[in-house]
């Protein structure tokens with residue numbers, strides 16, 4: 033029996049090589065997906081309100097902000113880095129949009145563009161601090177930016193929220209297309225773009241190379257520093273995009289927005305199967321991770337669990353999800369199917 | 370007849386899509402130096418990892434001192450008296466020699482409080498090192514020792530663990546000749562003590578010197594076990610690769626063409642002191658020297674991996690400003706690094722990814738990668754180099770050492786470079802595959818490339834180079850044409866005499 037199996041494997045390496053499906057990778061991302069399905073099944077049984085179109089769209093809307101931030105975070109984690117500044121970057125770029133558009137009556141288009149550029153610029157600075165000042169770990173540079181951006185957001189607003197955006201600015205976060213929230217469609221489009229970016233462009237492949245082995249990557253001609261700067265710039269940019277969606281949801285910009293969002297994003301990325309050591313992770317895993325977080329929050333709400341207890345539950349899920357990953361990795365390493 | 374210390378019966382190990390070991394039997398006696406020999410991917414390292422508890426066997430028995438044992442973890446292997454010295458040493462660089470030797474088993478002054486008896490540890494370490502005849506102070510940090518000395522520390526550690534079987538997987542592949550001599554002296558000493566030794570090497574000359582018995586593996590199966598006196602090198606090669614090798618160095622002569630690379634008076638902080646030379650199309654320029662002579666540093670400086678303090682580089686007569694490896698690749702250079710694990714490969718990525726990494730830009734179309742073409746190219750290169758198993762989706766980590774080296778070679782072939790710098794291109798590669806690498810170098814020459822080959826193996830330098838530079842202490846101390854070069858002349862230049 034076994035003999036025939038091994039003979040086949042030896043005789044037909046081409047089919048194995050050209051077949052599009054990589055089972056290991058599939059199993060890897062399926063792990064989190066399986067969790068999402070299981071979680072949804074349990075909630076469907078526990079609460080009659082869970083599996084309704086209305087509620088599902090709710091989840092889609094609630095997951096949008098975290099998803100958008102997470103995909104940027106994924107890039108940094110793929111390079112074995114981290115971006116702690118995303119929550120503050122979100123806050124600062126939204127309050128700048130608010131000041132420009134509401135207080136200074138700049139055209140909404142220009143105001144939004146300026147906010148997005150600011151997010152990208154803050155990310156760019158993170159990248160420069162890391163690569164040019166050679167700060168030892170992005171934990172440090174982004175921790176610094178996190179405080180700076182938060183402080184600036186408080187200063188420029190005098191620590192008070194600003195509201196009254198025109199609808200055009202709220203569109204992404206507030207509008208619906210039929211039953212589907214526009215913010216969720218934005219998420220899907222963004223994720224498809226990032227998927228193509230990571231798998232089909234040289235820069236995308238370089239990101240994996242830098243995370244896998246920076247020295248080997250450099251000696252293979254990968255412009256490691258440029259790749260890192262791009263990664264942090266995109267992360268900052270995505271935080272600002274998420275901020276724009278948040279504006280639509282709450283019709284206000286407030287300087288304390290986005291507190292702790294970095295941790296939700298890290299959680300989504302890690303639940304989605306990315307490795308803190310870099311080089312491993314996919315956008316679809318991250319999307320599933322963000323959805324798991326949203327479903328969990330939503331489900332616990334439906335079940336009437338208190339917010340404090342929800343936090344405990346999410347902590348447990350993070351540990352559980354990563355532990356399952358560890359087990360799966362170990363099984364793969366043992367070389368057994 | 371005496372019972373063997375270790376008996377393996379019917380050991381099998383499968384990885385997805387590969388049979389790494391197929392029914393292997395092996396006897397190793399106390400006081401014997403037993404060499405494992407086989408092509409890349411034959412299963413040597415896998416067999417060793419099963420003995421050290423790193424992998425679990427699928428089937429078979431491990432019998433030690435006549436009793437069947439289970440080795441489930443590295444710790445259990447140590448308890449059974451099995452110590453392994455891996456190629457990537459398992460020492461902690463920032464700790465001292467003594468701390469490393471007794472790591473986890475520190476002699477205690479006050480056992481209840483866990484207070485370490487520093488004096489005792491120092492004394493015992495010193496005694497072990499002295500026993501090995503090794504001039505290392507137990508107080509120095511491991512990171513300040515050369516590779517050869519670090520191996521000695523590992524051996525001292527094995528002794529302190531009362532090892533009865535010491536396994537060494539390609540211990541000599543990065544050692545200088547002197548260090549190899551030293552190692553062999555110590556290995557023979559272990560043998561005198563009645564310790565069993567399993568030794569893996571691709572260097573047949575060494576095997577002839579040191580082996581009491583040789584077991585040859587091929588495609589995961591044991592082909593033969595031969596005792597000293599029953600084998601000669603030709604015979605071993607035949608058993609290993611299944612055919613005789615006509616020529617060990619298939620040197621061809623290509624007409625020397627234009628000057629491809631000229632280096633003028635290069636100085637670096639890494640120890641180069643005014644190096645100048647030229648390399649030509651159609652020529653293999655061998656660079657010989659002792660470990661630490663600055664050969665790798667020279668390659669890195671040319672390739673932009675380390676900054677130049679002073680000096681100029683010309684490619685086809687044009688001065689080029691190479692600031693980073695990316696610039697070097699654009700200028701048509703390729704650099705195969707000596708350490709494939711840390712500098713050559715992204716171990717967690719696929720073979721296809723690694724092969725196409727340096728030359729990835731050629732697969733770009735409208736800003737996107739043409740993945741089909743990328744995979745076809747990778748597959749073709751893997752096939753040309755006979756990478757085994759031929760599955761480019763496999764992770765680089767899962768390949769045997771020699772096959773990993775082939776992947777790194779393929780990566781540079783994929784860049785379509787014109788000037789190739791090979792740093793120890795055949796390290797860890799079996800005899801058959803070596804000839805393939807040489808043929809590939811020939812092919813490059815015929816296509817008009819210039820090849821610079823750094824190697825510590827003099828026969829390889831003498832066998833394949835058209836011209837030979839010898840380095841010592843960051844300078845070029847000798848230059849010989851193929852016809853006039855001899856081992857003696859090179860050694861003399863390498864030790865500083867011009």
Ligand SMILES: Nc1ncnc2c1ncn2[C@@H]1O[C@H](COP(=O)(O)OP(=O)(O)OP(=O)(O)O)[C@@H](O)[C@H]1O
Nearest residue numbers: 384389409410411412413414415767768769770771
């Ligand atoms: N972790 C793993 N996962 C999958 N396949 C593996 C793994 N480790 C080894 N293999 C495969 O098992 C076979 C034997 O590999 P092994 O490392 O034992 O070879 P080797 O004889 O040590 O070769 P080399 O001389 O090149 O070091 C190879 O085909 C290799 O690809």
Ligand SMILES: [Mg+2]
Nearest residue numbers: 413414769770
């Ligand atoms: Mg090996």
